[in-house]
Structure formats: structure tokens, C-alpha cells
Amino acid sequence: MANTQSPRAGTTPPDSQPVIELVGGRKTYRSGSIEFEAMRGVDVTVNRGDYVAITGPSGSGKSTLMNILGCLDVLTAGEYRLAGHVVADLDETDLALLRNEEIGFVFQQFHLLPSLSAQRNVELPLVYRGVPRAERHRRALRALERVGLGDKAANRPGEMSGGQQQRVAVARALVGEPALLLADEPTGNLDSTSTNDVLALFDDLHEQGRTIVLITHEVEVAERAERQIHMRDGLVEELSLSKAGAR
Template sequence: MSRRPLLILDGVDKRYDSGEISVSALRGIDLVITRGEYVAIMGASGSGKSTLMNILGCLDAPTRGHYMLAGTDVAGLDDTDLAAVRNRFIGFVFQSFNLIPRTSAQRNVELPMVYAGIKPRERAERARAALETVGLGDRAQHKPSELSGGQQQRVAVARAIVTNPAIILADEPTGNLDTKSTGEMLDMLDGLHRSGRTIVLITHEPDVAARASRVVRLSDGRIVSDERQAVRGAA
């Protein structure tokens, strides 16, 4: 597998300004993530983890510095191009699942492909296959409220992978799950990693971070450690 840089943050600052108050959420972040890495981002609440994820996911832009995604400086892109890059390269998984209520699992998983302009028939087939991959082939017509938390998060994973993105960004994906569902979620991420996906996982749980091949720690908007570790994922 090639080891080219996929994500490069160079001197990134993020400041939130609201009226009199200014918060420096990220300060001088330099980070290079290569294709196929599985990186856990750790840090206390308020240390800047979600801000970092929003920038990596092109949901927000740095106040200073550069972000290169797959060779493109995203600072130069307008909102339309940014959305296209996001759709092409990135699949998101959030702590709160972020599924559309009163809409079937199947339809939730189809949505990213609607934005990508894929035809209905292919959308349906690919959504079905993604739901099979996460073990929910028999729940395609269920609405989020008819599924357990663990199942809802699996629908979210199916939605994240259905466009075949190179990168999975997961912000505390196990934060609302019980122990069993947490284990299933981490096994799924291991599988995606083995199949060549680049994974960036935000967590404050050491057991969860232990599954990654690299752990980056944030404190007060700065990287305070960056260590590689032996992968301890399920066989």
C-alpha cells in the first residue's frame, strides 16, 4: 500500500470570535496523516478535538495555516467545491448518529448518493449492500426510532461508507453506546482499516484509542504527543 500523505495540516490555528469573546480552539497544529493510517485523537473536553475533526472534514476552515486534502489546498475552494471534496473523500460518523428521523435506514444510507448524483436504482443497490456489510440487511425499512443505539450507529457507518470514501472521520462514535455495541463498532472500524480506509477516530476512552495504530493527544488546542502503537484490534 502506498504511504503518501493524505491529510496535511500546516500551522493551523482556529479561533472562534463571538462578540467580545475569542476562543483559540487550535493553536499551531502540524499534522500529517498518510493513506491507510488509523489515528486516534485524544484529549480532555474542550481541548479542540471536534474543531480539528470539523477542519479535517471540510466542515469548517482554519483561521490560519493550510490544510491539504489529497493534494488540494482546501482554503482555495468555494462552498460548492468544498462540499464536493467532502462527499468524494470523507465519510462521517458522529456520537449522536445524526440520522434523519422518520426515514428508513435504506433512505438514510442513500442520501449521500443523492448529493453525489447517483441514479435511484444504483443508490438502492449500494445502500442495500452497505447495510448488509454492517449486518443490517434485514432492517433496511426500519426507521431510526425502531432501531437500538448500536443499530442506529451501524446505519450511520453504512451511510459513511456507501460513497466509498478514502477517509472515515468518527467523532466519539462509541460515546452513546453500551459495551457490546462499542465492541461491534470498533470491530467494524478495524475491518474498514484492514480494507485500506484511512480512519481518524476521536475519543476520550483509552480502550477505544488502543485499537488505533497511532494516538495523537491534544491539550488546550495543541498537539502534546503523537505516538505509534502496535495494533490491538480483534483478529
């Protein structure tokens, strides 16, 4: 592994250091003699406490960008720093550690284990870190209380609504105190009431200083963010204030 500090649990970047620094990001996919450039020199900076929505039509490159930002894929060219770590300098073990410690993921499909209670689902990132059981229980309960589900800790996913399941997923993303909350179409499977509940939760988290990057194709969801990054044909087409950010 190259000379870089290993990520450590609970570390957060100083206020002056961006959580995300992507410079000249390019991603090329190859299939035989065919090449497709999904990202063509993308620059993105997200500072601590920002609330950013990434939007764009199908095929624009926003999903590729999400995978790069989430350390689920690697750049073909350019540089990506997450919480001060040069991602390209990390081997697979430290990259997995970086994902677990610095990124809280929220997905459209919830990805909760149906046989486990809400509390045990929330504990899972801490299990992978080797956090002692009593501390895992305490932190999971606190995370559930933060999303308004302290009274649902013993419930299994099948006993909760879609909106409640997504809030459990948010609690799981928050339990490790990551530098970045990365949400991929988090309201895509929710009805309008549950969508409003989850977006209100993101608003509250943003007000508390959380760094949030949200990928969405829904205009009304993107407008809740502080900033919008619009992608088209593998490029950042515009960087604009949303209506929420303009308030």
C-alpha cells in the same frame, strides 16, 4: 475560485499521497475584543489506510481539529490539504462537494431520519450527488451488507438497537467510497456491547484499507487505533503508538 481541480465522485488519492496534510494549523475565535486560540500551530499527517485516534481533555482543541479536518470550519492560518485538495482554494460550492465525496462522517448522535428505512438513510449522500435510483439502491444494500445489516434494509431507526443504528450510520458514511472516514465520539451513546460491535467494525474496515480518524475521550476506544494524537491547550502534545498499533 482559485486554480484547482474540482473534487470528483469516486476519486481517491494515490498511495504515496497523504489523505490529510495539516501544516501549521491555527484557529482563533474572536468575540468583540476577546480572542481565543483553539489551535496553535498544529501539524497532522494521515496516510491512506491509517487508523488514528485524536484524544485530549475538554478544551484541548480536539473538537476544533475535527471541524477543520471535516471541512466544517476553516483555518485562521496554516494550510490544510484533503485528498490532495488545498481546502482554502475551494469556494463554498466545491467545499460542500469535497465534504460529500471525500469524507464519510459518523457522529455520536447517529443523525438518521426516523421516517426513512435503513436503506434510504444510507442512500442520502448519493441522492445529493445525483446518482440514479437503481444505482443508489444497489450501493446502499452493499454498504449495509458490509456492516452486517443486509437483513435490516427495510427497518426504520426506531426498530433497531443503538448499535445497529450506528452501523447504519457507518454504512451511510461508506456508501460513497470516501477517502476518509471521520468519526466523532462514535461510541458515546452506546452500551458496552454495542461499543465493542462498532469498534470491531472499525477494526475490520481498517484491515480492509480504510482511512479512519476517530475523535474520542475514552482511553479504551483510542487504544483500538493504530496511532494516537493527543491534544492539550491547542497543541499536539504527543504522537504515539496505541496498544493496538504496537501488536
